[in-house]
Amino acid sequence: MRLPRDLSGSDLAQALRKLGYSTTRQAGSHLRLTTYEHGEHHLTIPQHTPLRIGTLSAILADVAAHFDITREQLLEQLFG
Template identity: 80%
Template sequence: MRLPRDLSGSDLAQALQKLGYSITRQTGSHLRLTTQEHGQHHLTIPQHNPLRIGTLSAILGDVAAHFKTSREEVVQRLFE
């Protein structure tokens, strides 16, 4: 599945709530998200609109590595 090209950082933070992430703090234009599922994991997401495709890909790759799944499966769970 192709990555969304018009996704903002806030939209991504909302989508990641499906996987158990919640916003724990905000510093400037960056959000810090944390999940306790499959162990503790932290993410930092810039609140840019839109996110650069490389930044989005790296964040989704990090999530996939934490959940021990493929990036494509994470994209399907978040955006379908």
């Protein structure tokens, strides 16, 4: 599955709620998300519209590594 090209930081934060992430704080234009599923994990997501492909790819790679799944499986869960 291909990465979405028009995804904003807020849209990504909303999609990550499916995996148990919730917003723990906001500093300027960045959101800090935390999940306690499979251990504690923190993410910082810029609220840019749209997110750059490299930024989105790095965030998704970090989430996939935390949940020990492939990026394809993660994309299917979030946007499938």
